[in-house]
Amino acid sequence: MKKLKYLFLSVLFVSVSAFAQDQAEEKEERQPGHTNNNKFKQLYDEFSTPNMYRAASGAPGQAYYQQQADYKMDIELDDTNAKLYGFETITYTNNSPDKLNYLWVQLDQNMRAKDSKTPLIQGGGVAPAQQISTFTNSYMTDGFDGGFNIEAVKDSKGRALPHMINRTMMRVELPTALKTGEQFTFSIKWWYNINDHVNGRGRSGYEYFPEDDNRAYVIAQFYPRMAVYNDVEGWQNSQFWGRDEFALPFGNFEVNITVPADHILDATGKLTNRKEVFSKDMMKRYEQAKKSYDEPVLIVTQAEAEAAEKQRSTKKKTWKLYAENVRDFGFATSRKFIWDMMAVKIGNKDVMAVSMYPKEGNPLWEDWSTKAVASTLKSYSRMTFDYPYHKAISVHAKNQGMEYPMICWNYGRPDKDGNYSDRVKYGMMSVIIHEVGHNFFPMIVNSDERQWTWMDEGLNTFVQYVAEQDFAEWYPDCLSEGMDKYPSRRGPAANIVNYMGGDQDYIAPIMTKGLNTYQFGNNAYGKPGTALNILRETVMGRELFDYAFREYSNRWMFKHPTPEDFFRTMEDASAFDLDWFWRGWFYTTDYVDIGVKDVKKYYVSSEPNKEIKDMVAQRGMSLSDLPPLVYMVEEGSEDFKEDMKTKSLMESSVTLKEYIMDNFTPEEQKALKEPKYFYNVTFEKPGGLVMPIIVEYTYADGTSKTETYPAQIWRLNDKEISKAVASEKEIVSITVDPKLETADVDTSNNSWPREEKANEFENFKNNKN
DSSP: OHHHHHHHHHHHHHTHHHHHHHHHHHHHHTSTTOOOOOTTOOTTTTSOOOOSSBOTTSSBOTTOOOOEEEEEEEEEEETTTTEEEEEEEEEEEOOSSSOEEEEEEEOGGGGGBTTOSGGGGOOOOSOSSOOHHHHHHHHTSOOOOBSOEEEEEEETTSOBOOEEEETTEEEEEEEEEEOTTOEEEEEEEEEEEOOBTTTSOOSSEEEEETTTTEEEEEEOSOSOEEOOEETTTEEOOOOOOSSSOOOOOBEEEEEEEEEETTOEEEESSEETTHHHHSOHHHHHHHHHHTTOSSSOEEEEOHHHHHHHHTOOOOOEEEEEEEEEEESOOOEEEETTOEEEEEEEEETTEEEEEEEEEOGGGTTHHHHHHHHHHHHHHHHHHHHSOOOOSSEEEEEEOTTOEEEETTEEEEOOOOOTTSOOOHHHHHHHHHHHHHHHHTTTTTTTBOOOTTTOTHHHHHHHHHHHHHHHHHHHHHOGGGSOTTOSSOOOSSSSGGGGHHHHTSOGGGOOOSSSOGGGOSSHIIIIIIHHHHHHHHIIIIIIOHHHHHHHHHHHHHHTTTBOOOHHHHHHHHHHTTTOOOHHHHHHHHSOOOOBOOEEEEEEEEEEESSOOHHHHHHHHHTTOOGGGSOSOOEEEETTSTTOOGGGGTOOHHHHOHHHHHHHHHHSOHHHHHHOOOOOEEEEEEEEOOSSOOOOEEEEEEETTSOEEEEEEOGGGGTTOSSEEEEEEEESSOEEEEEESTTOOSOBSOGGGSEESOOOOOOHHHHHHHHHO
16 A cells, blocks of 8 residues: 555655646646637548548559540730641540540630620729839720630531530530540530730730740740549639639640741740741751750851841741640740750750740840759659650749749849849849759649649649759859849748738638638748648658659659548658647748747655645655655745755765665666756747747857757647756757747747847837937
8 A cells, every 4th residue: 555655655755747737737627618628639621531542552543543634735826916827636535434425624714805804803992102014904905805715616526516615714615414434525616816925924925026026936835735534623613713723634735836937935845846937047956956965055056147137037936846745735836936955864865954034034044944843853853753755945024933844934134234132133043943943843743733833833833842952062153242042032931920920810821712711922922832841851851752743753753643642641751740840830821939938957855845745745645655866946935045056966865876786787877877957948839830849959068069859849738838847057058949930920939038129119120319
């Protein structure tokens, strides 16, 4: 009986704090009507139930399927009138287990139709200032006459197919239901007016150069495109309002593009008639470029482009391209284009890094565009999978940043004298890295951009940050004087603090349809990109994260993943429970705020303090009933004595000395540590986000040590926790998140002793006085 009493008291005294904490937690959960808000609750309520199409591991299931849409197109550009004419034949393969009675086709250009509803959903009232072009187009003209003009929809035998156009979507009725494994071939004939993407905005279109009366075209979403049909949503036929991008099936494209004979053109796919459209000099330079791995080779020089600007050929030339297993197609064409290329080794094959730009882009583009493309392909391939296509093209276009398979358009223009600031330079480099990176997300890892914007923009922003740092390492001369690393705008944790700590009424969770978010850039790009960077650098570590990220990328190459597939794969491949992370960062708008609430210093004593004596007395017992214990006395308490600071552990506690003498050999005794200082450090969490606690302890001798407590330390108390810290050296300061790795929105509580920092209002008053 006495032995059990000793055991009970020992456990009681040693764990009284934890016991009280557990009781408080249990009491809270037992309250009537209580909702379990445990931050470590698994995401079973939020996730769909795994099935034969999508496994619980995050991998495609045994019955996973996806549809295929193959295109044959003849396209002609009317440069004089800025019109585009097209005829396409689509062969649609139904690999689903369902019968389809109709097909849905996307008509993205209809966003610019005269009867478009897109302008009508924009609120905001009268702006205090507007660009002149915006004001003119909004109030002084009838608007641009855009949108598809569908002239015919026919089956393979030339018979008209019933169809219905609902704004940016067209439903094509099938003569008979399309069964599993069957194909249906039909054609569409159309034309539309090409928009001025500089003055009227838009993801594609032309820029007009009045100095030489020429246009540079970047053309995409130019053809009626098949919508996705899958196991998650059936038909993804959500309307295109202009912001949310696209959900597209994979297929093969055979495209013939007819343009003025003096135009230079490149596009998605392999050029199959190169010798017909290239001059002998261009062919010679192209062969040289295929062997140049360090510097781009000019296929079309600036002098040749400037000479072409002055002419206007009345002849035509057809460029023929073929692309396998791509989800989309885009092209760029102009007589103004300078064209350069270089080879980059990816795995065991060569890929061509390509740039097209008018003279207005130089000298910046000739110096850096193609090198940025090459560097991006290497970085992304390292983080995911070897780039599978044969080329990647960067096209210069004012105010643009848009991506399609193998081709993208990017901004960044010097002034008329060829001068540019660091802002222009790094803006251009970053947008090229970002848009080329989109070849991986979502052109290959083909997420649903219409629904989950962050799955392409956020993942891409994360890898973009890695690629930017690689770029500066591989091309250090890209750094301006005084810089030691690439000035990434997004990625580092500190860069998202202002957004996350902002007005919660104007912040939406990442898991929100992009169209419905308040701060689109921060929500779709910045926050998810930063979250993944923190997950890699601070929570999981690079080795675990990189392995899991590559696993996700390889599992879903040329397939259609959902957010759950990503979340599950990251856990499945790492043995890291991350439900708490996904919930906090992706499903809520909570922010990080962790600080040091209190620090108490203790010393070992042979005598119990007043608290222990009172507890024993309250239970009707005496100190002699207790087993041998080590007692702790807080510095400054009534039980504290100054000589405790100078005594060793053995001198401070007779019972401890006796225990060690009886239970350890002389050799083992020599190996024992003998901490002199004991601290009770209480950490608080005013912010809602659970995160690891990164703590730097600085000692009196000037040395320091960093300790990372896993996020699970908050599992039983979401507000504050205490840690016992034993040290052989005196701790003089404690700092939480010393390197700003967690996006902590308020660092005023991160230090002990507390650093007095004047707030903004106090600073204003002080400066005014």
